Amino acid sequence: MVRYEHPPISAVSARDVFQALSDPIRLEIVRRLARRGAQNCAELSDARPRSTMSHHFKVLRDAGVVRTLAQGTEHINSLRGDELESRFPGIVAMILDENEERPKADAAALVR
Amino acid sequence: MVRYEHPPISAVSARDVFQALSDPIRLEIVRRLARRGAQNCAELSDARPRSTMSHHFKVLRDAGVVRTLAQGTEHINSLRGDELESRFPGIVAMILDENEERPKADAAALVR
DNA sequence: GTTGTATTTCGAAAATAATCGAACAATGTA
DNA sequence: TACATTGTTCGATTATTTTCGAAATACAAC
Numbered sequence: 001m002v003r004y005e006h007p008p009i010s011a012v013s014a015r016d017v018f019q020a021l022s023d024p025i026r027l028e029i030v031r032r033l034a035r036r037g038a039q040n041c042a043e044l045s046d047a048r049p050r051s052t053m054s055h056h057f058k059v060l061r062d063a064g065v066v067r068t069l070a071q072g073t074e075h076i077n078s079l080r081g082d083e084l085e086s087r088f089p090g091i092v093a094m095i096l097d098e099n100e101e102r103p104k105a106d107a108a109a110l111v112r
Numbered sequence: 113m114v115r116y117e118h119p120p121i122s123a124v125s126a127r128d129v130f131q132a133l134s135d136p137i138r139l140e141i142v143r144r145l146a147r148r149g150a151q152n153c154a155e156l157s158d159a160r161p162r163s164t165m166s167h168h169f170k171v172l173r174d175a176g177v178v179r180t181l182a183q184g185t186e187h188i189n190s191l192r193g194d195e196l197e198s199r200f201p202g203i204v205a206m207i208l209d210e211n212e213e214r215p216k217a218d219a220a221a222l223v224r
Numbered sequence: 225g226t227t228g229t230a231t232t233t234c235g236a237a238a239a240t241a242a243t244c245g246a247a248c249a250a251t252g253t254a
Numbered sequence: 255t256a257c258a259t260t261g262t263t264c265g266a267t268t269a270t271t272t273t274c275g276a277a278a279t280a281c282a283a284c
């Protein structure tokens with residue numbers, strides 16, 4: 001039985017969370033978990049190699065963002081949403097970022 | 113006169129902010145700005161080479177986290193705190209992360 | 225036990241990011 | 255004008271991260 005380590009939420013640092021969420025694939029994983037709830041690794045992998053995804057899940061786990069639970073042969077991932085939100089209020093909304101501008105072409109606009 | 117570009121806050125993405133704050137030096141810069149207000153580049157540089165710091169300021173500016181204003185020969189940096197906070201409520205507290213556990217040795221504690 | 229499915233670990237290659245010296249630019253002052 | 259100060263840009267080096275195939279592990283069903 002694979003036993004995953006998950007840091008207690010109090011030990012999770014902002015830095016680790018920022019770092020975990022700075023990768024586009026990981027951010028997408030987390031957004032899906034936030035929107036559609038727990039999913040196994042395969043469901044979240046699109047066409048990417050398993051070893052790649054396994055690495056990303058590990059980064060997310062170690063950062064305290066995601067919890068992985070082995071259920072028979074599949075491992076289901078879930079966002080540690082309530083815990084994260086109590087540790088860093090607002091973080092879940094930021095992850096979802098509903099207000100994100102699309103397309104971001106005009107990011108080039110000059111200000112000052 | 114150097115003219116810095118700053119993206120409008122509406123064009124700032126969560127991803128870019130996460131990425132900008134994922135570096136320990138940049139996070140430290142931002143924490144100092146949040147705590148002690150605007151400062152010029154030199155004050156924030158500790159003993160690091162200017163070219164290195166210049167790079168970090170650029171990343172922070174491009175991500176929409178910091179604003180740089182040329183004032184004579186020095187360039188003063190400030191956190192875009194209110195703007196960031198309205199775009200991503202809670203982000204400033206997360207940056208400051210007052211509840212951060214120190215030391216984080218016990219992060220190794222096993223849960224589940 | 226063998227097979228099949230799901231996932232991790234290992235190790236190496238490729239991509240990305242950080243670092244930093246040297247040269248350059250802008251400003252203020254003598 | 256010359257000089258000192260502050261910070262940027264360029265280019266090369268190093269360090270870190272991501273990617274991914276191959277081999278290994280765990281479990282469930284036959």
